[in-house]
Amino acid sequence: MSAVDLLPVAFQGIDIREMLAGAALMDEANRTTMSELHRIDAFPLTHVIVLKEIKRKNRHEKEEKNLRSRSEP
Numbered sequence: 001m002s003a004v005d006l007l008p009v010a011f012q013g014i015d016i017r018e019m020l021a022g023a024a025l026m027d028e029a030n031r032t033t034m035s036e037l038h039r040i041d042a043f044p045l046t047h048v049i050v051l052k053e054i055k056r057k058n059r060h061e062k063e064e065k066n067l068r069s070r071s072e073p
Helices: 003-011 016-029 043-071
Strands: none
Touching: 003 016, 016 043
């Protein structure tokens, strides 16, 4: 992730440090098996961060859909 990617995230009120920690854990998860991943203490934190991001994305997509439907004749 670059600074350009992180700026809008910061404006959304998402803790960048938590997000980067989650990204690091996800990177590690892609390199390990699930049994190894469950031993990582911050595993639940990753779920929270991912769920927050999914919720934000869904909200953003819904807002875009509403804006498009308003602008169509």
